[in-house]
Amino acid sequence: MAINFASDNWAGAHPAIGESLMEHSVGFASAYATSELDRRVEKRFCEIFEREVAVFFVGTGTAANSLSMALLNRPGGVIFTHSEAHMREDEGGAPEFLTGGGRTHGVSGALGRMGPKALDEAIRLFPAEFVHSGQPMAVSITQATEIGTVYSLDEIAAIAEVCRAHGLPLHMDGARFANALVSLNTTPAEMTWKRGLDLVSFGATKNGCWCAEAIVVMDPAKARDLAFIRKRAAHLFSKSRFIAAQFEAYFRDDLWLKNAARANSMAARLAERISRSETARLAWQPQANELFAIIKKPTAQSLSEKGVFFYPWKVPHDAELALRADEELYRFVTSFATTVEDVDNVGEMLRD
C-alpha cells in the first residue's frame, strides 16, 4: 500500500479531464491557440473573472510565473516576493533567465505571507533612478502560499496599495489558486482585480489537470507582447486545443472548486487527526491543501516505512517553532485524489 502526501503534482488526473481530452482528440482544429475551442475557453475565463481578460495557456507553473515577469520586465528589474516563494527558491533560475537577468528580492513575513510594511521597506531599498541597485519591476504574492496559508482579501488589498504607491504591478502565483479561493469562500474577481491584482498565474495542474496553466492578464491592453514572449520562450503549443480541453472540463460543473474543496477538506481532516495525536502536532493551522506537522523522527520514519510519502521541510525563517532534538518539520499535501481512507490510515498510524 502506498499513500501519497508527497505532492499534489504526484496525483494523476481527474477522469473528467481525460474524457474531455478524448472528446477533443478527433477532428482537426487550427493550431497555435487559434482554434474555436481556445476561443471558447478564453471566454469562459472572462466569465469567471467577471471582466474582459487576456488569457495565455502554458504548460508549467514556472512558465506562467516567469513569462508573467517577462511581460513586466524592466532593465535591471527587481521582483519582490516572499523570501521563501517558489519563484525565488524552486524554479531553477527560470524567472531570472526568462527575464534576461531580472532578480528577486526576498521579503520576510510570518506564515508565508509578506506584510505591506515589510514590502514597502524592501521597495524603498531601491531609490528611484539609482542605477546601481537596479529598479523595482513587480511584486508577486503566492496564493495559497508555499506553506499552506492564505492571504485574506484585506491582506491582498493592503499589498496592492503598496504596489500602487510605488507604481508597481502586482502578480499572483496561483499554482493553488482554487485551493485559496475555496478556503476564502470568495470569487476570482474578489480575490484578484477587485483587490488590485494585475495578473495571475492560474494553475490547474495541481488540482486535477494533466498540464494546464494560464496567465490571466486583467487589462488586455497591457498583454499584447505576451503572445511574442510566449512564442519566443518556446511555450506556445501547436495543439493548444489540448490545454483548452482540459480547462473546459475543469470549469464545467464547478469541477475545479469541487476538487479544491476535496483537497482542502482532506487537509483539514488530517489536521484534526494530528491534533488528537500524541506523536505529532501541527506547526500551524492549514488553510488550503498543505499541512505542516512537527513529528518525532522515529514516528516519521515508521510512517515512511508503512508506505506514506511525504517530505521533510526546512523550518521557515519567520516561523517561531520550538523543535525538540528528536523532532522534524514535515509537509503533507492533499489533492483531489486524496481519500478519506488515506487520511484516516495515517491518522491511525500516528496514534500508535
Next chain:
Amino acid sequence: MAINFASDNWAGAHPAIGESLMEHSVGFASAYATSELDRRVEKRFCEIFEREVAVFFVGTGTAANSLSMALLNRPGGVIFTHSEAHMREDEGGAPEFLTGGGRTHGVSGALGRMGPKALDEAIRLFPAEFVHSGQPMAVSITQATEIGTVYSLDEIAAIAEVCRAHGLPLHMDGARFANALVSLNTTPAEMTWKRGLDLVSFGATKNGCWCAEAIVVMDPAKARDLAFIRKRAAHLFSKSRFIAAQFEAYFRDDLWLKNAARANSMAARLAERISRSETARLAWQPQANELFAIIKKPTAQSLSEKGVFFYPWKVPHDAELALRADEELYRFVTSFATTVEDVDNVGEMLRD
C-alpha cells in the same frame, strides 16, 4: 465538409495516445521526470536508437530545437541551418532567445537541403578566433525538410563529415522524424548517430500525439547540463508522466511508423492525383508528408471554397520554378488522420 491539408498539427490525436493517457491518469507517480514510467520510456528510446542515449521530454518542437542549441551554446555562437529552416524562420526568435543571443546563419541549397560544400563555405566565413564575426557553434539539419524532401543517409553523412572537420556538433530537427525514417526505410540508428549525428529533436506531436517531443542526445556524458537548461527555461513538466505515457503508446506496436507510413502514402496518393490533373502540377516530388503544388489561383480559390484547407507558400529561394502569372505555390500536409476519401475528394475537385 472540411478537409484538412493545412498542417499535421491541425490533426487531433491518435486514439491509442488518448487511451494511454487515460490508463496512466490514475494512481500517483513521482513528479518532474522521475517516475517509473519516465524511466521506462527513456529505456525504450535507448532500444530504438540501439545505444545508451539521454532523453529529455519537452512540450513543443521549438523547445526541443532551442534547448538543443542551448546545450551546444558558445559565446557569440552561430548556428548553421538551411536558409529556410523552421528554426530560422518560424520559431519567433526562440533559438536566439534561449541561447541568450545565438544567431542562425542561413545556408542555401536546392529542395530544402544544405549541401556539404555550401555548408563548408558558410562555416569558413567565420575564421577561428576572429571575435568580430562570432564563432560557429552548431549545424542543424531538418529531416524531413520544411518542404517535404528528405536527406539521404549519404547526404547526412556528408554533412556530418563537414561538421567533424570544423569541430562542430550536428543536430537534427526531427519534427517529422518518423516521416523521414519511413521514407528512407531505415532505422533511427542509421539515420542519426551512425551517420555522425550528435542530437535530435525527436518530434511526435505532428505524428499523432498531443504534445510529445524529446531531445535525444547520443552521448549521455554531454547531456548533463540539459536538465538544468530545461528547468531554467520552464520546460520541465511536473506531471511529466503524461508525456511519457504518450511516447509509450507511440512506440507500442510500431504505431509511430504506421502513422508516418499512412501520412506519407496519403501524400504520395495526392501527388499521383495531381500529376494526372490538368489544373495543378507538382512543384517537386514529395518524399514525406508534405506536398507542394503549383495551382492556378482560381482553382485554388475554388478548392478553398469547397472546404479544403491548405496554405499558399512562398517560392523557395533555391527552387527553379517557372510560375505563370495566374499560378501560385501551395502546400498540402497529410497526417495519420488523413483519409483516402480526403485525398480522392481533392483529386476529384482538381480534375474538374
Next chain:
Amino acid sequence: MAINFASDNWAGAHPAIGESLMEHSVGFASAYATSELDRRVEKRFCEIFEREVAVFFVGTGTAANSLSMALLNRPGGVIFTHSEAHMREDEGGAPEFLTGGGRTHGVSGALGRMGPKALDEAIRLFPAEFVHSGQPMAVSITQATEIGTVYSLDEIAAIAEVCRAHGLPLHMDGARFANALVSLNTTPAEMTWKRGLDLVSFGATKNGCWCAEAIVVMDPAKARDLAFIRKRAAHLFSKSRFIAAQFEAYFRDDLWLKNAARANSMAARLAERISRSETARLAWQPQANELFAIIKKPTAQSLSEKGVFFYPWKVPHDAELALRADEELYRFVTSFATTVEDVDNVGEMLRD
C-alpha cells in the same frame, strides 16, 4: 616606413583630446556620469543637435549600437539593417546578446544603402501579430555606410517615412557621423531628427578620440530606461568625466568637423591618385573617409611590402563589379591622422 590605411581606429588620438584629458585629470568629481563636466558636455550635445536630447556616454561603438537596440527592444524583435551593416556582421553577436535574443534582418541595397522600397518589403515579411516570425522592432542605417558612401538627406527622410508607416523607430549607426556630416555639408539636426531619426550612435573614437561614443536620444522622455540598460550591461564608467573630457575637446573649435574634413579630403585625394593610376581603379566613388579600389593582386602585394597597411574586402552582394582574375577589392581608410605624404606616397607606388 609604415603607412596606415588599415582603419581609422588604428590611428591614435588628436593632441587636443589628450590635453583635455590631462586638464581634467586633477581634482575630484562625482562619479558615474554625474559630474559637472558630464552635465556641461550633455548640454553641448543639445546645442549641437539644436534640441533637448538625452545623452549616454559609452566606450565602444558596438555598445552604442547594441544598447540603442536594447532601448528599443521588443519580444521576438527584429532589427532591419543593410545586409552588410556593422551591427549585423562585425559586432560578434553583441546586438543579439544585449537585446536578449533580438535578430537582425538584412536588407539589400546598392552601394551600402538600403532603399525605402526594399525596406518596406522586408518589414512586410513580418505580418502584424504573426508570432512565428517575431515582430519588427527597429530600423538602423549606417551613416557613413560600411563602404564609404553616404545617405543623402532625402534618402534618410524616405527611410524614416517607411519607419513611420510601420510604427518603427529609426536609429543611425554614426560611427562615422562626422565624416558623413562634412560630406553632406549639413548640420546634425538636419541629418537626424529633422529627417525623422529617433536616436543615434554618435561616434568620436574613429575621428580622433581615444574612447568616446554617445547614444543620443532625440526624445528624452523615451530615454529613461537607458540609464539602467547601460549600467546593467556594465557600460557605465565610474570616472565618466574622462569620456566627457574627450567630447569637450572634440567639439571645441569645431575640432570634430576639421578632423572629419581632413579624413574625407585625404580619401578624395587618394581617389584622384587612383583614378589616374593604371594599376588600380575605384570600385565606386568615396563619399567619406573610406575608399574601395580594385587592384591587381601583385600590385597590392607590392604595396604591402612597401609598408602600406590596408585590407582586402569581400565584394558587396549588391555591387556590380567586374573583377578580373588577377584583381581583388581593397579598402583604404583615412583619418584625421592621414597625411598628404601618406596619400602621395601610395599614389606614387601605384603609378609605378
Next chain:
Amino acid sequence: MAINFASDNWAGAHPAIGESLMEHSVGFASAYATSELDRRVEKRFCEIFEREVAVFFVGTGTAANSLSMALLNRPGGVIFTHSEAHMREDEGGAPEFLTGGGRTHGVSGALGRMGPKALDEAIRLFPAEFVHSGQPMAVSITQATEIGTVYSLDEIAAIAEVCRAHGLPLHMDGARFANALVSLNTTPAEMTWKRGLDLVSFGATKNGCWCAEAIVVMDPAKARDLAFIRKRAAHLFSKSRFIAAQFEAYFRDDLWLKNAARANSMAARLAERISRSETARLAWQPQANELFAIIKKPTAQSLSEKGVFFYPWKVPHDAELALRADEELYRFVTSFATTVEDVDNVGEMLRD
C-alpha cells in the same frame, strides 16, 4: 575648499597615467587588443603574477566581474558572494544580465568576509542534480572587501579549499587589489593562485588610472571563450592600446604599489585622528583605503558643511555595532590623491 572622502573613483588620474596616454597617442597601432603594446602589457601581467596568465582589458569593474562570471557560467548557475558584495548589491543586475540569468547567493560573515564554514553550508543548500534550486557555478570574494577589511592569505586558502571540495572556481573582485596587496605586504602570486584563486578582476581605475581594469585568468587554457564573451558584451575597445598604456605606466616603477600605499596610509592616519577624537569613533579598524566611523549626526553635518565629502553607510548585517540615537555610520575613502592636509583638516574638524 572641498575634501574628497566620497570615493576613490571621485579622484582623477595620476600624472604618470596621463603622460603614458599622451606618449602612446601618436602613431598607429593595430586595433582590438592586437597591438604590440597590448602584448607587452599582457606579458607584464605574467611577470607580476609569476606565471603564464591570460589577460583581458575592460573598461569597468562591473564588466570585469560580470564577464568573469560569464566565463564560469552554468545553466541555472548560482554565484556565492558575501551578502553585501558589490556584485550582489551595486552592479545594477549586470552579473545576472551578462550571465543570462545567473543568480547570486549571499553568504553572511563578519567584517565583510565570508568564512569557509558559512560558505560550505551555503553551497550545500544546492544539492547536486536538484534542478529546482539550480546549480552552484562560482564563488567570488572581494579583496579588499566592501568595508575596508582584507582577507588574510590563510583565509583565502580556506575559502579555496571549500571551492575545491565542491568543484567550484574561485574569483576575486579586486577592484582594490593593490590596496589589499600592500596591506598584506605580499605578492600577487601569493594572494591569488598560490592560494587557489582561479581568476581575478584586477582593478586599476580606483587606484589612479582613468579607466583600466583587467580580467586575469590563471589558467590560460580555460580563458579562450572570454575573447568572444567580451566582444559579445561590447566590451572590446577598438583603441585598446589606451587601456594598455595606462597599465604600462601603472606598473612602471611600482606606481601602483606606491599609490595604494599612499591611500592606505592616509586611511590609517585618519583612523588615528578619529581614535583620538571625542566626536567620532572607528566602527572597525581599516585595513586598506576605506574607513568606517560612527559619528554624531550634527558633527557629520558640520563636516559636510565645511566641504568634506563622504557618505553615510548602512550598518552591515553582521556588524555588532551599538549606535546611539544621534549617531550614524559613515564611510571615508582615501586614494592616491588624498593629501596629509586633507586628513589633518578633517582631524581638526573632528576635534572641535
